[in-house]
Every structure is written in C-alpha cells, then in structure tokens.
Amino acid sequence: MQLLEFQTKELFREYGINLLDSIASTNIEQGRKDAKKLGYPFVIKIQVPVGGRGKAGGIQMCHNDDEFELKYPQVMDLTIKGEKARAILLEKMADIKKELYLSLFLNRSKRCYTIIASAEGGVEIESVKNQIIKEVGLGEVSDELANEVAKEIGLEGNTAEQFADILKKLSKITIEKEAELAEINPLAIMNDGTVIALDGKFVTDDNSNFRHDELQKYQEKTEIEERAEKSGFSLVELDGNIAVVGNGAGLVMSTLDMLSDNGGKPACFLDVGGGATTESVYEALTLINKLNGVKGILVNLYGGIVKTTVVAKAFLLAYENNLIDIPVFCRLKGTESEKAKEMLQGSKTKIYGTVEDAINAAVMGIKK
Amino acid sequence: MTDIFRLLKGNPEDSDYEKKGVIVQGITGSYGSIHANNMLSYGTNIVAGVTPGKGGQTWNDFVPIYNTMQEAVDATGAKISIMFVPAKFFLAAAKDALNSGIKLLVAIPEHVPIRDTMETIELAKHRDAVVIGPNTPGIMIPDLIKIGIMPPMPFKAGKIAVLSKSGTLLYEISDELTSAGFGQSITIGIGGDPVNGTRLIDAFEMIKDIPDLEGLVIVGEIGGDSEEILAQRIMDSGFNKPTVAYIAGRAAPKEKRMGHAGAIVMGTYGSAESKISMFNKANIPVAKRPAEVPVLLAGKMEKSD
Numbered sequence: 001m002q003l004l005e006f007q008t009k010e011l012f013r014e015y016g017i018n019l020l021d022s023i024a025s026t027n028i029e030q031g032r033k034d035a036k037k038l039g040y041p042f043v044i045k046i047q048v049p050v051g052g053r054g055k056a057g058g059i060q061m062c063h064n065d066d067e068f069e070l071k072y073p074q075v076m077d078l079t080i081k082g083e084k085a086r087a088i089l090l091e092k093m094a095d096i097k098k099e100l101y102l103s104l105f106l107n108r109s110k111r112c113y114t115i116i117a118s119a120e121g122g123v124e125i126e127s128v129k130n131q132i133i134k135e136v137g138l139g140e141v142s143d144e145l146a147n148e149v150a151k152e153i154g155l156e157g158n159t160a161e162q163f164a165d166i167l168k169k170l171s172k173i174t175i176e177k178e179a180e181l182a183e184i185n186p187l188a189i190m191n192d193g194t195v196i197a198l199d200g201k202f203v204t205d206d207n208s209n210f211r212h213d214e215l216q217k218y219q220e221k222t223e224i225e226e227r228a229e230k231s232g233f234s235l236v237e238l239d240g241n242i243a244v245v246g247n248g249a250g251l252v253m254s255t256l257d258m259l260s261d262n263g264g265k266p267a268c269f270l271d272v273g274g275g276a277t278t279e280s281v282y283e284a285l286t287l288i289n290k291l292n293g294v295k296g297i298l299v300n301l302y303g304g305i306v307k308t309t310v311v312a313k314a315f316l317l318a319y320e321n322n323l324i325d326i327p328v329f330c331r332l333k334g335t336e337s338e339k340a341k342e343m344l345q346g347s348k349t350k351i352y353g354t355v356e357d358a359i360n361a362a363v364m365g366i367k368k
Numbered sequence: 369m370t371d372i373f374r375l376l377k378g379n380p381e382d383s384d385y386e387k388k389g390v391i392v393q394g395i396t397g398s399y400g401s402i403h404a405n406n407m408l409s410y411g412t413n414i415v416a417g418v419t420p421g422k423g424g425q426t427w428n429d430f431v432p433i434y435n436t437m438q439e440a441v442d443a444t445g446a447k448i449s450i451m452f453v454p455a456k457f458f459l460a461a462a463k464d465a466l467n468s469g470i471k472l473l474v475a476i477p478e479h480v481p482i483r484d485t486m487e488t489i490e491l492a493k494h495r496d497a498v499v500i501g502p503n504t505p506g507i508m509i510p511d512l513i514k515i516g517i518m519p520p521m522p523f524k525a526g527k528i529a530v531l532s533k534s535g536t537l538l539y540e541i542s543d544e545l546t547s548a549g550f551g552q553s554i555t556i557g558i559g560g561d562p563v564n565g566t567r568l569i570d571a572f573e574m575i576k577d578i579p580d581l582e583g584l585v586i587v588g589e590i591g592g593d594s595e596e597i598l599a600q601r602i603m604d605s606g607f608n609k610p611t612v613a614y615i616a617g618r619a620a621p622k623e624k625r626m627g628h629a630g631a632i633v634m635g636t637y638g639s640a641e642s643k644i645s646m647f648n649k650a651n652i653p654v655a656k657r658p659a660e661v662p663v664l665l666a667g668k669m670e671k672s673d
Contacts, residue, residue, distance in 0.1 A: 236620075258657055
C-alpha cells in the first residue's frame with residue numbers, strides 16, 4: 001500500500017527522523033483548531049497518493065485567518081491526477097538553505113535494496129541530477145556506507161552526520177515495514193543547520209500485510225475493492241464505459257490494451273484469477289454492476305481447464321436474477337464452447353471466436 | 369549456468385532419463401491434489417508428496433507422503449520439487465526443500481512477501497539451486513514433462529522457447545504459436561512478482577544454447593526493468609535466433625498495480641514504452657496483440673533464412 005505524506009511522517013516521527021511541526025485534518029472545523037495550535041505562517045498541503053501536488057496548486061502558503069478560510073476549502077476541493085483530497089496537512093513554514101534527495105528502494109532486477117541520493121533534490125526523481133546510487137543487499141545500511149553517501153553528495157561536518165543518521169533510520173523503517181520504496185524529497189538543510197524531511201513517500205509490499213497489523217490503519221479500500229479482494233479478484237477502477245473481465249493479470253492487461261487500441265474506453269480491470277467458476281464470474285458481474293457508467297462488459301477467458309459452459313451458467317443466472325441488463329461481449333476459450341453458445345442463444349451475451357471480434361463488437365455496440 | 373535440460377530430463381545414461389522424479393509440496397491440499405493429478409496425466413513422474421503431519425499415508429493410493437522434504441528426498445533421490453502451499457508458509461517450505469538437496473524448486477504460490485522471496489533466492493544461491501517463481505505457472509518441456517499448473521492443450525513439442533511473466537498469456541500465446549505450426553522446446557514462467565527466483569535474463573541463459581533452437585518468444589508486461597535488461601543482454605551476447613516480444617499493459621494507468629504484484633509503473637520505471645523501445649533497439653519486434661506473435665516470428669524467420 002502507498003501511504004500519504006502525513007502517514008509517512010507519522011512513521012518517520014516514530015523512528016526519530018527530524019520533521020517540522022504539522023497536523024492533519026479532514027474538515028475545516030478541525031483545520032481551524034489545528035491552525036490555532038500550529039500558529040501562522042504555515043503551508044497547506046493536500047494529501048493525495050500522487051505526485052505533482054505543487055504544480056496543481058495543492059500546496060499553498062498561509063499567513064493569516066483570511067488566507068486560511070479562502071485556501072483550505074480550495075485545496076480540499078482539488079482533484080489531482082484523478083485523486084481527491086484524503087486530508088489536509090498544515091505544516092510550519094520552512095527556512096530552507098538547500099534541498100537534497102534521498103530514497104531507498106527495492107531494486108527488482110538486482111534483488112536488493114538500493115540507495116539513491118543527490119544534493120539536488122526537490123524535483124521529481126526523473127529530473128534529479130547527479131544521483132549517487134548504491135546497492136545495499138538485504139540488511140540495514142551500515143555506518144560506513146551512510147557516511148560514504150553523505151560525503152559523496154558533498155556534505156560535511158554536522159550536516160553529513162545528520163544525513164547519515166537519517167539514512168540509517170530510513171533503512172531501518174524500510175526493512176522493518178517491508179517497504180518497496182521510502183523516499184524523502186526534499187530532504188532539506190535548513191538555515192539553522194538542521195536536516196529535515198519536508199516530504200515523504202512510502203510504499204509497502206501488500207503481500208506482507210499479514211505480518212503488519214500496525215499498518216492496517218493506513219489501508220484505504222473502497223467497498224468494491226474490498227469485496228473483490230475477498231473473492232481473490234484484482235480490480236482496478238478506470239473511467240471508461242466498458243468493463244473488462246478475464247482470468248489472469250496478463251490476459252486482462254492485454255485485453256485492456258487491445259480495447260484501447262480500438263478506441264474503446266475500459267471501465268475497469270477485473271482479473272478473476274487463474275481459474276473461473278460459475279460463482280466467481282457471477283460475483284464479478286455483481287461487482288461490475290456497482291460501478292458507475294458501465295454500458296457493456298467485455299469478457300476474455302482463457303479457460304485452460306475450465307469448461308466454458310460453467311461460465312455461461314453465470315451469465316444465465318445473472319440475467320435470470322436481473323443482476324445485469326447490459327450487453328456482454330464474450331470470448332471464451334476452452335472446452336464445450338459450442339454448447340455454451342447454444343445456452344446463451346437469445347440472451348444479451350454474445351460469444352465470439354476471437355478476442356478481436358469480441359472487442360470490435362463491443363466498441364461498435366457501445367458507441368451506438 | 370544451470371543446465372535446465374539436464375535437471376528436467378537427466379543424462380541419456382541415467383536409469384531415470386526423461387522420467388525425473390518430482391516431489392509435490394502440499395500434495396494433499398485441494399489445489400496441490402488437482403495439479404498433481406494433471407501433472408501425472410501429462411506424464412510427469414510424481415514420486416512423493418510432502419504434507420507435515422500426514423507422513424506415512426499415500427496419495428491416490430500409490431504416491432507416498434512424507435512429513436518433511438528431507439525424508440522425501442532421502443527416500444526418492446528426487447532433485448525437483450513443486451510447491452503448493454499458502455503464501456504464509458512459502459519461506460518455511462522453500463527452506464525445507466533447498467536444505468534437503470532440491471536443485472529445481474518451482475514455486476506456484478501467489479502473494480508471497482518480497483522479503484521471503486529474496487531470502488529464498490539467497491539460500492538457493494548457496495545451495496546451487498534454481499528457483500522458478502513464485503507466482504509462476506511453472507516450467508515445461510511440451511510432450512515430455514510439466515512441472516506447473518498450465519493446461520496441456522496450448523502446448524506442442526517443437527523448437528521455440530517461450531519465456532513469460534504471465535500465466536494465461538503464456539497459454540494464449542503458446543496456443544497461437546502451436547496453431548501456426550510453431551511447437552515449443554521449453555516454456556518457462558518467470559512469474560508476475562516484483563522479484564523472481566529466475567529472472568528473464570536467467571531464463572534466457574538457460575535456453576540460449578539449445579542446439580536446435582529456432583526462435584525465442586518473450587512475453588513481458590509493465591513493471592520493473594527485466595525486459596530492458598534482457599534486450600540489452602540479447603544485443604551484447606550476439607544471440608541471433610529469430611526473437612519476438614509481446615508486452616502487456618500499454619493501456620494501464622500509472623502507479624496502479626494491475627493484478628500482478630509486479631505489474632506497476634512508478635514514474636517511468638516499468639513503463640511499456642521503455643520496454644518496447646529497448647526491444648526495438650535490439651531489433652526485436654514487439655507484437656501489439658497475442659495473435660500477432662506467430663506472424664512476426666514467421667517474418668523474422670524468413671529474413672534470417
């Protein structure tokens with residue numbers, strides 16, 4: 001899961017990484033109280049799980065009550081890259097001398113943690129210049145390595161010591177919380193010489209959730225996502241009008257690509273998992289029914305071992321129970337496909353021999 | 369580099385040549401049991417099962433069950449194991465297998481924590497063993513041995529190697545290849561996780577020197593940079609067999625995990641564009657749809673003739 005900035009900072013605080021004073025709220029009433037406690041001037045920061053907040057107007061300076069009353073609701077109402085505000089963080093204004101970049105990430109091909117550090121932070125990682133990259137194995141960053149990185153990005157004396165200390169703490173959190181990415185950007189050297197994490201991004205390995213009860217409070221799931229997970233499905237909601245369902249992540253991604261190539265707009269990515277049963281396909285249709293704006297369903301099942309008639313039964317049941325009344329464009333590979341076609345004769349589910357045919361029919365059918 | 373064919377087939381002078389024994393970890397579970405049956409019908413020589421607490425019983429009246437891998441290995445001499453256990457128990461089961469002398473471990477479980485995979489890889493390095501997966505459909509030499517969960521229909525013996533991150537796309541694309549007359553010499557499922565026991569480059573090293581290999585198909589997807597690294601390796605190694613790639617996830621939004629734990633684009637890291645442009649640089653055509661793979665492969669073969 002990906003933590004928001006204020007959640008990441010809660011973790012940082014727990015591990016003793018230097019931060020500015022800040023308070024998070026989800027409504028203006030609470031925000032007013034926070035503002036009093038914190039005292040002007042401060043920065044209003046939108047809490048969304050995507051980058052580019054500053055450019056989108058999601059980070060605003062605030063010097064007095066009037067500005068607060070104007071800007072808090074403005075920031076709260078923003079949508080950035082499709083993401084609405086989850087909360088607002090009020091944070092003391094920083095007196096910055098220099099902005100650095102520091103992150104630890106799980107290097108997938110090298111199969112170890114890797115440090116990226118730079119003396120030129122404060123911009124997105126792709127634009128960070130003069131990156132120092134160090135592979136660190138599976139264990140914590142040693143004193144030696146931390147000092148070496150500090151030196152290599154040109155830090156000295158007390159600043160270098162503080163930097164090394166933060167790097168070691170970041171490494172400890174990364175390992176203990178099983179993170180895929182822990183990023184401080186910018187890591188700021190203040191005019192008074194202290195080194196402070198001004199922002200934080202933290203992505204953990206979802207598959208390790210079962211041994212991290214302490215992180216569960218950060219888990220954010222819609223009702224539909226929760227139901228999908230319970231059934232062992234993977235569901236990603238998208239903003240088009242054709243729901244895409246299939247078995248296997250690769251196959252569903254591939255179907256999404258082909259649909260988009262043909263001018264179709266996917267409403268979701270729904271992978272029902274390696275196998276498919278009458279029950280799982282029925283539950284998938286139930287979840288799709290809860291999504292907004294779905295005008296048709298594109299199904300692509302490669303049922304190696306699955307009989308297609310088992311899947312056809314799910315559609316028949318869905319129509320019988322008035323669960324769905326929109327057209328279904330279906331490509332089923334597997335045994336008994338002739339019989340499945342017969343079963344669905346006269347219903348709103350059409351079976352196609354190839355996925356290309358099913359996609360063409362869906363794009364044409366939904367446009368009409 | 370590990371000779372995967374020697375592991376899977378053995379040497380012609382071996383008494384068990386082309387009948388290498390396979391141990392199934394978690395054979396009494398519903399999933400393990402179904403696939404043990406499917407593997408048996410494919411011709412895989414299942415010699416033992418392991419389920420802690422059920423040692424001494426038999427599975428299907430003829431396959432002995434042991435409590436530990438050590439007992440199973442001691443009794444059978446098998447060097448290959450396939451694992452069907454819940455993700456939580458993956459690490460313990462993997463250690464049990466590798467510490468008992470297993471040289472090829474095929475790890476089917478999905479949702480294994482990355483840390484556990486990395487620990488397993490470290491151990492496998494020390495033990496000089498190969499781990500395929502986790503979250504893999506498995507590995508097979510069509511018409512000879514199947515160690516995995518793939519359905520048999522899409523595959524046919526032949527001379528094309530297929531390496532794939534995805535299970536169902538492996539079936540889909542092998543099916544297209546078979547229909548077009550391209551049988552497969554070996555198919556290796558890398559798995560859809562961020563960290564893989566056998567990476568695409570490792571799998572490439574395993575197959576690149578097959579004497580009668582006629583072509584290579586790489587089925588990748590968004591996330592990580594293993595396709596880019598493989599493309600670079602292919603360029604550097606001077607590998608000149610006709611090669612075609614397919615990349616799933618071009619239309620996927622950024623920062624969203626698309627079903628597989630590993631299928632996520634972070635910034636530009638892991639994007640389809642990055643992979644496709646590297647394959648283009650390596651002069652490897654990238655199919656836009658699964659059905660296009662055999663067409664591009666045939667085109668490449670014509671050129672190389």
